[in-house]
Amino acid sequence: MFITGRAWKYGDNINTDVIFPGKYTYTVTERAEIARHALEDLDPTFAANVQPGDVIVGGRNFGCGSSREQAATCLVYNGVGAIVAVSFSRIFYRNALNNGLLAIACPEAAAAIQPGEQVTIDAEQHVIRCAAGEFAFPPLSASVMGIVAAGGLVEYVKRKLAAA
Amino acid sequence: MSGQTFAQKALARAAGLDFVEVGQVVDARPDIVLSHDNTAAIRRIWQQFGQERVLIPDRIAITLDHAVPAPTTKHAQNHAEIRQFVQEQGIRHFFEVGRGICHQVLSEEAIVLPGQLILGADSHTTHFGWLGAFGAGIGRSEVATLWATGELWLRVPESMKIVLEGELPPGVTAKDFALRVIGDLGADGGLYMSVEFHGSGIEAMSLESRMVLPNMMAEFGAKNAWIAPDAKTVAYLEQRLKRRLEIGDWRLGAGTHSPLSSLQSLISNFQSLLSDADATYAAIHHYRAADLEPSIACPHSVDKVVPLSAVAGTRVQQAFLGTCTNGRLEDLAAAAEVIRGRRVAPGVRFLVIPASSEVLKAALERGYIQDFVEAGAVIGVPGCGPCMGNHMGIPAPGEVTISSANRNFRGRMGTADSEIYLANPAVVAATAVAGVIVDPREIGE
Numbered sequence A: 001m002f003i004t005g006r007a008w009k010y011g012d013n014i015n016t017d018v019i020f021p022g023k024y025t026y027t028v029t030e031r032a033e034i035a036r037h038a039l040e041d042l043d044p045t046f047a048a049n050v051q052p053g054d055v056i057v058g059g060r061n062f063g064c065g066s067s068r069e070q071a072a073t074c075l076v077y078n079g080v081g082a083i084v085a086v087s088f089s090r091i092f093y094r095n096a097l098n099n100g101l102l103a104i105a106c107p108e109a110a111a112a113i114q115p116g117e118q119v120t121i122d123a124e125q126h127v128i129r130c131a132a133g134e135f136a137f138p139p140l141s142a143s144v145m146g147i148v149a150a151g152g153l154v155e156y157v158k159r160k161l162a163a164a
Numbered sequence B: 001m002s003g004q005t006f007a008q009k010a011l012a013r014a015a016g017l018d019f020v021e022v023g024q025v026v027d028a029r030p031d032i033v034l035s036h037d038n039t040a041a042i043r044r045i046w047q048q049f050g051q052e053r054v055l056i057p058d059r060i061a062i063t064l065d066h067a068v069p070a071p072t073t074k075h076a077q078n079h080a081e082i083r084q085f086v087q088e089q090g091i092r093h094f095f096e097v098g099r100g101i102c103h104q105v106l107s108e109e110a111i112v113l114p115g116q117l118i119l120g121a122d123s124h125t126t127h128f129g130w131l132g133a134f135g136a137g138i139g140r141s142e143v144a145t146l147w148a149t150g151e152l153w154l155r156v157p158e159s160m161k162i163v164l165e166g167e168l169p170p171g172v173t174a175k176d177f178a179l180r181v182i183g184d185l186g187a188d189g190g191l192y193m194s195v196e197f198h199g200s201g202i203e204a205m206s207l208e209s210r211m212v213l214p215n216m217m218a219e220f221g222a223k224n225a226w227i228a229p230d231a232k233t234v235a236y237l238e239q240r241l242k243r244r245l246e247i248g249d250w251r252l253g254a255g256t257h258s259p260l261s262s263l264q265s266l267i268s269n270f271q272s273l274l275s276d277a278d279a280t281y282a283a284i285h286h287y288r289a290a291d292l293e294p295s296i297a298c299p300h301s302v303d304k305v306v307p308l309s310a311v312a313g314t315r316v317q318q319a320f321l322g323t324c325t326n327g328r329l330e331d332l333a334a335a336a337e338v339i340r341g342r343r344v345a346p347g348v349r350f351l352v353i354p355a356s357s358e359v360l361k362a363a364l365e366r367g368y369i370q371d372f373v374e375a376g377a378v379i380g381v382p383g384c385g386p387c388m389g390n391h392m393g394i395p396a397p398g399e400v401t402i403s404s405a406n407r408n409f410r411g412r413m414g415t416a417d418s419e420i421y422l423a424n425p426a427v428v429a430a431t432a433v434a435g436v437i438v439d440p441r442e443i444g445e
């Protein structure tokens, strides 16, 4: 699995309210509309310009705050390929993986990647490539990788229930 | 074998194992799965599984609280869908609009017990650590999965111990302590951790004050937070469990010969889930209550914490008292004490929203609501109010709010271009009176 795209770089403690504002959580349900509000209060240029495969780069505690899953799905619906950060908030981290979105904690890569540059992630070899070089990251546990590979938790559970 | 932490014991129990190691990934079976206004969205995910019935309806608890009463047709439709689901699936732990905020209501109803595992589609599910339970927030797909299969993967977390010695000085609250810890160690200071509170300062606290701590630990990155249950906790639960026994909740052993004695044994069984004295901690932090003072978290991050004096004089347009963090009777009492006989400052709105109908009723009985209304405050319907920017107190661009809530991210209350300061309830009330951030001990007659 290869992911290639441009880097959108942000700082520490990027929280779920700026990724997907709380005021939309019970009324905005269409995919396209959810996608349109992504990062609205942080970077109003993001949703209009993001390309499939692009990579979000964050600092510490990316995705802190609410449990709202749209904070992950609004990125998935925009075609975001992966998120590389120094560290992730735990519910956001679960939500990302559970929606098939790779969340990679790699402080060295998160520091090295420059805004707008081309980034390639080789999920099989656990390597991130960018202008500054190659950065290895630890593999996910086999069971969690199974969820990501299935395209997310819902698909994974569907298969499990069908097999039972 | 060295001792075990609460997190190890609780997750071993929930996974049906004798022992689990830190870092181990287990399939845990929660006792209760919480959701709120997001239940309709979770139902749509669950429907993809093609099931007609959820696996265990009695393990599901649903509260309508985040946007109540419905502010728009869309919100009303959302609620209607949830009611339909509740009826279809025979879900008994369902609480209607106006009953209150999920964490407060499930606490009052004693739906969660010491040592149990509660997973909720709400980040502040950490709250239930106040009664010795393991509470953690999860996502919507995960709740749908739990409805369908009853189990979910969880990693057994490292634990951090925070010790508070001595009694809090007058005017200093559990909120100030929580803000201080987060300010000192950062909004990710407890990332992935099970945060345990220990010490004489915690034992001395009222239950309502204790509730603030695990609640706030969601802002610390914690997976869960925990306070050992004691005689106070058990007395609280006993009184409320009697009500539950009357409705015949099977999980309490109702239908057996002596439901109350099985209740007693249920509670005493959880003593075995306390952390061992020789358990291993990733970090231990000590605080002395006497060193603490009223604290304020400044915009736009909960860890931008300063002593109140550093921001005294900051003008506000709105003061908000409420939420699952600080909307309880003791909080309303502290604020009423400050505001009684005074008036809200011109140019300021003071919103008071009790965390539950039970809190509202008690506040009425004690005359606090009278005090607030006479001072010029606005009383809201028990629920989350404007905490997450849905309705009932959205600030205008450029406005400043002082709030007793737990979160002050940019845009949290619905307006990106506005500022939120977080404080304890008495400071919120004093600020409403003064129009500027002020120490309640310093406002004039």
Ligand code: SF4
Binding pocket: B066, B101, B102, B103, B122, B124, B323, B324, B325, B383, B384, B387, B388, B405, B406
């Ligand atoms: S009061 Fe605020 S923090 Fe608490 S559950 Fe409601 S929205 Fe969440």
